[in-house]
Amino acid sequence: MMKRIALFFAVLAIAAAQNSVDGSLTVGGKLTKLTQAYAFAAQGFFDKDKNDTIVLLTNLPLTEAQVRDEFALRRLAREGKMCFVRETINPAGQIINFSVGHTAFRMSPSGGSTDHLFKGKQDGKIISGKVYTSRSQKSFEDVKYEYSATFKANILPRK
DSSP states (O other): OHHHHHHHHHHHHHHHHTOEEEEEEEETTEEEEEOEEEEEEEEOSSOTTSEEEEEEEESSOOOHHHHHOHHHHHHHHHTTSOOEEEEEEOTTSOEEEEEEEOTTOSSOOEEOOTTEEEEEEEOSSEEEEEEEESSOEEOTTOOEEEEEEEEEEEEEOOO
């Protein structure tokens, strides 16, 4: 059993090591460098037979459980422990949902918007490209934010 656990963490470490991101999130004029990229497959929102890909870019390393738990991410962001950009990208390469976490937001901006863009490619195993806002956005509390990041991430399987 211990060998299986060790092997699982070794594979996860190798997969994470191949992930990369170069970008930043600016909230209320404060810039935060995004240093970690994660991706996982999720049941398609519009087509249950296809996978959407969830891309998560953060300023701190996370466990796989944290990566997949959006409520925990929002809580950590509200508490000032991390910040993130999370995108749901459909098979056609369109962002169909987003959320942004930062201590400046009481309520994380989220939803769908044509101002949140993805330019890149995905093949079911790897997703790479750029996510960005086309212009400065405002949260529900009128806090300005924007982000831009180039990334590459291995797509973890659906759970």
